[in-house]
Amino acid sequence: MQTVQRPPLPLRLLRVRPGGLVPIIALLAVLLILVAVRQPDFFAPPSLMSFLGRSAPIILLAAGQYFVIVSGEFDLSVGALVTAQVVVAARLIDSEPAHTWPVVLLLLGFGALVGLVNGLITTRLRVPSFITTLGMLLILLGAVYLWSDGAPKGGLSDEFRRFGRWAFEDVPVLGRVPYALIVLLAFAALAVLVARSDFGRTLIAVGDNPRTAELSGVRVWRHRTIAFVLSGVAAAVAAILIGGYSGVSFQAGAGLEFGAITAVVLGGVALGGGRGSVVGAMLGALSLELLFALMNFYGVSGALRSTVQGAIILLAVAVSAPRSSSR
């Protein structure tokens, strides 16, 4: 291959490419500066650690959502899935330590199953994923409320809650390192590996141009279905962390689906598929969490948060992804 007028590396890094990381990193930087101004000790290891720990779930959800969105689909069911998982966990564990691990495995399986169903309905029955997952959202919430007659039953064992709540104490330099953070790092690494794998690369191709992908030997329906499964599993892990962090409640997953989608879009992933990186998606989620913390620090009234969130989204998208079609 002949390389023509290739700019030097630094320039290429700076080049704002749609779907690239530059915009989200910039946004993140701005937020960090704002935090630093208002709350310097936020960067003290303990508080930073706990912040990262508590942000783990939404970051994981964003990673899962990334795979679905980059393949050209939506997953609106993750929020409901998280709620369902937490409530199910509480009822099955019923504060009985021995049940912890079996239930954890069961949750992961359940998440994968829901993803599989989403995927198959979308790809095989050709139902737009927006509808599929919207329906799944209603079904999951309805079913779990029904199953627990409207009020969460049982309780989570401390063993279960440990993942989301406890931390490795007195680690040198860092102080306490939340288990959630470890879990996050592990799964984030996994996500990056998957995204870099042949599957991950071809998945983007599927989102960009399914016809070409099909004619190049990609089993499009299978790829998309797997993407949904990944999202489901991510939701399961997130549910374990959230349940651990804050205990059982029907609010556990409320609104997380939009949070995750927002994060992914902030991260420069194009709705409709074919563009974006999982790292960007996760950074997007991190910025979103940072934004909320920032609003707490600046004492923005709880009521106004959504306005700020909405404005940020519109700005970020208008600036970073001007190419996305109106579909």
Next chain:
Amino acid sequence: MRRTIAALAAVTLLGLAGCATDEPAAGPSGSASAAGSGTGEQSKFFVQADYDAELALLDATATGPADRPWEQVLNPKMVETAKFKKAGPHKLCFSNAALNNPWRQVGFKTMQAEVEAQGSRIKEFVHVDAEGKDQKQIADINDLLGKGCDALIVSPNTTATLTPAVTAACKAGLPVIVFDRGVDTPCPVTFINPIGGYGFGHVGAEFVSQRMKPGGKLLALRILPGVDVLETRWSAAKVAFDKAGVDVVGVEFTDGDPAKTKKIVNDYIQRHGTIDGVWMDAGAVAVAAVEAFQDAGKPVPPINGEDQLDFLKLWKDKGLTAIAPTYPTYQWRTPIIAALRILDGQPVSNPWKLPQPTVTQENLDSYLDLDMPPLHYAMCGCTDLPGYPQRWK
């Protein structure tokens, strides 16, 4: 109208900004800080008279069987109900605002148990769940009117917006009993509820502001805006805090989401180094708030919760400085009792003010029942009802 214009302005401004700068993010937050820090201007739900009345009720002594608080009345004002006298068995209809939280679940189970307890006196009990939608509840009430109910029980989803529907129901001629939240019309035969929001908010606020160190920082956690029961709790607490000169560093809405609660509390501890008192308008997220302090390795400051068992248990185990004003779920028994009395033509009190016990360090043990699920409400007054305890588990 200023609001609307503001809305338009905001929308368009943000629109323009969409292709310009980061301003809008700053814009709203600036104007918000007023509402964010300090207790801000008094809620428009605050009515001095009611406030005084409720606080007076706190020390009033109830008439009625001591062991059955759901049949007791504070300062009864009896009304004639002879015109509603009717031979049983009766068909009772109940338009329920929602079943979407543990409090309402426990309450409704209690109500069903009460119906069962009344046995043959009730031939049918129709229940319609409005799923927290005003417009659905209005339709539901209208629907129930066509079902030949002998009495209509309403637990309104929102005070103001349900008033027209309830008025229409009264016009239909059958006895209407409103409980939990009220309506802006005197037409129901009786309005049943405990002392109410002002009492709840006051008790909690008094306790916290007295126990926290003087000049300390207090964080107020609220569930949602715009629910009158909760609004009155907050407005009463406000009065107490302003009187005690407490520094309220934040008023945040948690949506009853424990995760959100922990994040908020965590950030406030961050921001202010320490929080010396926590007041909340409902117990739902009390446990989460306490955990936030524990996770941050901070001592748990004086705090108020509600009579949910998970909180009471935590309180006992960790020896918190806490109090639990209640909004007793046993009030769900009363409407059934009232309905039957009305249909018997017996006079009932309107308003029917129920006592509103408070869980304190002293009586904590008497309410803490470890056999019941964590989200069960101690004040259910359901121990004597058929199906206890399985029905509530």
Next chain:
Amino acid sequence: MSDPPPVPLLALRGIGKAFLGVRVLDGIDLDVAPGEVHAVVGENGAGKSTLMKIISGVHVPDGGSIEFAGEPRAFRGPRDAQRAGIGMIHQEFTLLPERTVAENVHLGHEPVRRGLVDRRQMLHHTRQLLASIGESALPADARVSRLGIAQQQVVEIAKALALDARLLIMDEPTAALADHEVELLYGLVRRLQQRGIGLLYVSHRLTEVFDLSDRITVLKDGRRMTTLRTADTTADELVRHMVGRELSSYYPDRADPADLGPARLTVRGGGNRKLRDVDLELRGGEVLGVGGLQGSGRSALARAVFGAAPFTTGEVTLDGVPVRLRSPRAAIRAGVAYVTEDRKGEGIVARQSVLDNALLASRAAVAARSGRAARATRIRELLAAVRVRAAGDDQEIRFLSGGNQQKVVLARWLMLSPRILLFDEPTRGIDVGAKSAIHDLVRRLARDGAAVLMISSELPELLGMSDRIIVMRDGRIAGELPAGTTEKDVVALAVGSVEAAA
């Protein structure tokens, strides 16, 4: 060059256009008289479609002037041109299948009475139009999705005429039509002519051009070679102007029959919805050319072999082994590669990098056991070998020229060192330089033992490259021709002289 007619309906002077710095049109002059059929011919990529899009207001020219009906015009969009009285029939249909004929015909200019669309008027006018072009049988209130291709073409024409166009542009109007349907179009064109409508007729099919046109303008590489009176010229002269024989000398040497391998691919009695009893043998080392008009089943043949639209009848063997290739994936794993005709829609993944595009098939179809590092080096070698010009292999492929995109697609398949390669218009819309490069590649692949099947509607290319040529017609193989055959033989087979006369 013939002198322009007295009152030109349309007069172009020095029209030029460039895309992303690439000159596609340069100083084009063109006149069309009322009632004249003016054919525009030229190889693919000669700039015909661009010129037509400029006249119909889709593109704005960089230079030159457009004069229509005596007044200078500068169309800002299709709307303007339509209002002015220029109708265009695009290569691909511009119909909404879910809507009725009348709705389609009047899209963008529905008749309105008292603020409401006047359905009766719409139907009435549509029927008039259809009648005026002798198609009154076609129901004006039928949904387009219920019509056959030929009928849809009629609707396209009616649509183009709806704004009582005085000039009608037809860009490959017969492209989608089966042969017998072309007849119907002929009649139509003549009727339009009688109504004094000027026609610009773009086509590959010389027979049509000679049957219909009064004058012929030849474009080549964005320039106007000449304009001739149809009466005074011959197919040979025309072809010379179009391609210039000198190109043929550029084609690589054919395979020596001696070193042709055994049959790699055989098809016996293959058929599906678009193909009937296809018998085919493809030997290692040879380039089998496939001729025929568009819609004759050429692409369908390639897709059938590749498993994209599999054979439903007959059997296929690879290297003597019977196979059922039910999906592209199966075909790829069996060693078949397919370079599609529609590069943008089916060939590339526009927003992905050169590297990702080149690796797509390897990643999708074969396990990465080969070792990803090894694969990376191999693909870089291949990209270098096919001489892709790009600003690094991380550049998005959509920024590359058509030729370079095609090279990347080639590299994608070479990664799998396939036994059988199917090329569908491999050099469509590719500049001359890249063309010959690709030709060389194709030949080299054959020499290395691969069996190549190459579809092309460019006769010189077909003749220049092929060791053997089969010609398709109406889903059948109409006949086979040896190397060194003439264009006439191919065309004769393609249009089926017998039917053409009828």
Next chain:
Amino acid sequence: MRALAFRPTRWAVPGVFVALALTLAIGWLVVLIDGGQLFNQSTTVSLLHVAAGLGLVAVGQTLVILGGSLDLSVAYVVSLSTLVAAETMNGSDGALVPAIGLALTVSAAVGLFNGLLVTRLRINAFIATLGVGLLLKGYLDNGYDGPAGATSPALVQTLGYQRIGPVPLSFLLLVAVAGVVWLALARTRFGHHLVAVGGDPEVARLSGVRNDRVLVTAHVLCSLCAGLAGIYLASRLGSGAPRVGSEGLYDLESIAAVVIGGTALAGGRGGVLGTVGGVLLLASIDAIFNQLEVDAFFKQVIRGVVIIAAVAVYARRALRKGAV
């Protein structure tokens, strides 16, 4: 066969009405067995009231979806409109007309904003309208802590509670609006162009349609319908309610109703008749389950299933048509 093949589209009855008829028939039977009565006056009235609210929003949603767009902000537009109307009226009949005018103007403005974001800034409709929704939500949460203003009594008595036999005025309003929109789609240039843009933007452009203008108009009309729904709810609730829209899930339910009605989410296929059918179907399910006192949560499950199933059926049909 041929005659049938050429049957014009607009005469085809959307399949949803078949489903509706079946649902009602079965529901009526089950309720009867349960000892109730589905079609008694009050139930019918309630059903139609529920349908009216959702219907107005869904009819608007149909327009944007037909055009290949989407509007997730309607729920908040509804709430906003109730407040604007109720606060302007402030309990007096005098301000009736200006109040309605203002409410509609505000709604239209939001729609315009949505439309411009989608067309000019080319922001994906999903994220654009989601963002706008959040903007409005923040404004409402911040500006209001509960019902505000008072709807003019006249409006309450008429639009809110007046009915002719079992048919509430509000439902007639829905019928009227649906009729107008149907007319707009079938008999105006805008309608024809909208369907074209939704069906194939490129074809529309080549045919001389001004795509952006059409889409923006669709968004404005969609918000207007939401605003109208808001006015109706204000008259129903007697005051402005800042959370009535989001509590009612008007955003997702309206989209559900539209797709159940057979309009393709991708745009270009479908119509307002189907949407009304979809709304009635959802409302009937509501009513039937009310009668049977079925748990609301179970109802939600059924809803989810119905939505997916309906769209799956349409997808199958489209597939078969493609095959032919």
